[in-house]
Amino acid sequence: MARQLTLSVSLPDAASFDNFYSAGNEELVAALRHFAVTVDKAPTVMHVFGSPGCGKTHLMHAAVRLSRESGQTVHHLPMREKGIGVSIMEQVEGVGLVYIDDIDVITGRRDVERALFQLFERAQDSAGRLVTTARQAAHHLGLALPDLVSRLQSGQTYRITPLTDTQKRNALRLRAAGRGMALSDDVADYVLRRYPRDTHALFGLLDRIDKASLTAQRRITIPFLQELERH
Numbered sequence: 413m414a415r416q417l418t419l420s421v422s423l424p425d426a427a428s429f430d431n432f433y434s435a436g437n438e439e440l441v442a443a444l445r446h447f448a449v450t451v452d453k454a455p456t457v458m459h460v461f462g463s464p465g466c467g468k469t470h471l472m473h474a475a476v477r478l479s480r481e482s483g484q485t486v487h488h489l490p491m492r493e494k495g496i497g498v499s500i501m502e503q504v505e506g507v508g509l510v511y512i513d514d515i516d517v518i519t520g521r522r523d524v525e526r527a528l529f530q531l532f533e534r535a536q537d538s539a540g541r542l543v544t545t546a547r548q549a550a551h552h553l554g555l556a557l558p559d560l561v562s563r564l565q566s567g568q569t570y571r572i573t574p575l576t577d578t579q580k581r582n583a584l585r586l587r588a589a590g591r592g593m594a595l596s597d598d599v600a601d602y603v604l605r606r607y608p609r610d611t612h613a614l615f616g617l618l619d620r621i622d623k624a625s626l627t628a629q630r631r632i633t634i635p636f637l638q639e640l641e642r643h
Contacts, residue, residue, distance in 0.1 A: 427473030431590045433583030436573035437467075443568060444471060447543065448478040448509075456536065457567030458543045459550055465610020466572045468545040472513045475543060484509050491517045501527040507540025515564075516546045516553060525557045532563040577604060580614065587615055591622055595632060602634050606641075 434441040440460065447458055462468055469490075479486045485508030489496055492514045501524070504510060510531065518524040535542055546553055549571070550564035575583060581600045588595035607617055621632060621640070630636050 427470050428477065429471075429474045431587055432467060432470055432474060433575065433579060433586050435575065435579045435582070437570075440570040440572065441471070443570065444475050444543070445478065447541070448475040449482045449484075451484070456541050457532075457563065458541075459564050459567065459569045460543065460545045460572065461547060461549050461569070462572030463574060463610075464547060465608075465612040466574055467611055468572060469513055470611075471572075472511055472543070472545055476511050479509050479511075486511070489513070491515055498523050498527040501531050504531055504534075507531075507535045507538045510535065510540060510542045512542065512544045514546065515544050516548070519554050520556065522556050525555055525560055529557055529560045529563065532560070575611070577609070580604060580609060580611065583611060584614055584618065587618055588622075591618075593618075593622055593625070593632060599632055599634055599637070602637060606637075 429441060429445060432441065444458065444460070460468055460471065472490075476486060476488045487504045487508065487510045489500065489504075489510065490513045512528070515528070518528060532542065534540065544564060549569060550561050553561070553564075555561050555564075581597065581604060584600050584603065585595050585597075603614065603617065607613065621637070624640055625632050625636070628636075
């Protein structure tokens with residue numbers, strides 16, 4: 413059961429490169445796409461970091477999906493999920509391509525840090541590759557094992573550039589269009605004024621609006637949103 417979890421953690425249906433608004437992060441998205449499907453001459457390690465809600469997990473899920481679709485051996489370790497720890501890492505054999513999301517949570521947990529370092533070692537020995545995400549660059553994570561920091565810094569490192577308000581509006585409309593929703597600039601601006609602006613919160617709100625709109629058979633307008641707020 414533990415081994416299955418590393419291989420088959422479910423992914424949100426919406427997570428793809430096509431619906432990630434990449435403005436300011438085009439180089440990162442191109443590199444991650446390449447990493448996800450290329451075996452020969454690909455870098456061994458990629459570390460992606462950025463502030464909460466900037467899209468790290470969306471990109472991770474998109475890359476995992478693309479790698480699976482390309483037929484690669486994929487292990488997905490979302491470290492915030494209950495049950496992901498030393499025993500799971502120790503069962504990752506044959507390595508292949510390993511995606512480790514939110515490694516921030518292991519800081520100070522020496523047993524987990526050591527297990528991650530050993531996973532890096534196995535990857536190096538078997539030509540495996542790893543992608544990690546965190547809120548900060550490796551040297552700012554406060555990890556106890558210097559060798560683990562060195563491994564995280566040994567490949568490519570990318571910082572996700574936060575979106576401007578205009579770009580968030582465009583990202584919101586892109587995600588809405590992918591769900592078949594018509595979202596005007598006025599409605600998008602209203603949402604940005606009234607609700608938290610990190611993309612995770614915005615896209616979660618968009619999902620709720622979509623369901624309410626389908627249930628009520630109503631167009632998404634500012635009056636409709638105001639009605640939802642009153643109930």
